[in-house]
Amino acid sequence: MAKQSLIVEKSKYPTLLYRKNRLLRLLESGVFALELLIVLSVFPFRSPGFIAGMILSAILAILIVPALYLWWAKPSYELYQDRLLVKVGGKEESIWLHEIEKEYDLPYMIRVKGKRIPLLVSDSFLEEINARLEVVRRGWKKS
Structure with missing residues (x-):
């Protein structure tokens, strides 16, 4: 990790x-x-x-x-090579990138185990997440 x-x-x-x-x-x-x-x-x-x-x-x-x-x-988000850490209201949730599916109706929504989760982040952060998801999906070597 x-x-x-x-x-x-x-x-x-x-x-x-x-x-x-x-x-x-x-x-x-x-x-x-x-x-x-x-x-x-x-x-x-x-x-x-x-x-x-x-x-x-x-x-x-x-x-x-x-x-x-x-x-x-105080929502905050941390992107790692293999997971996304979401902190909202004192709760901390770690989401593995291989569990995330993109939602195409709203760009800031993701689906994890059938549950829709909104990411309250900027477009640049969403672009970085999408790039990491593509790396995980295609199985490229970690950079």
């Missing part, structure tokens, strides 16, 4: 704005619903204040929840 990582990345806020996992999507929906209830209690339904409050609530949920998730979970 390789001891030195090839590349290490901690998820960044801009990445979390457009790449989301299930928990992040659920938190955004919950925060939006809560904000919508508050707006509904203040303004009458379909009034201009309600519409403006609803739009503002959506924008706040989309912008604030990823920042809170980044602060709380």
Whole structure:
């Protein structure tokens, strides 16, 4: 097993704005619903204040929840020659590269033992993972 990582990345806020996992999507929906209830209690339904409050609530949920998730979970990823180490919210999971299958509908999704896992990483990190997966799949010598 390789001891030195090839590349290490901690998820960044801009990445979390457009790449989301299930928990992040659920938190955004919950925060939006809560904000919508508050707006509904203040303004009458379909009034201009309600519409403006609803739009503002959506924008706040989309912008604030990823920042809170980044602060709380601190997701980071380390790529080794033979495995991917995923650290999210104090949990650490090691995924062997030969177990990873690419998902073609979303480039940041992978499939491990039938389970879809989102990788909240940059495009350059995804390119490096795809290169390592190709090396493992074809059986080339490790560089």
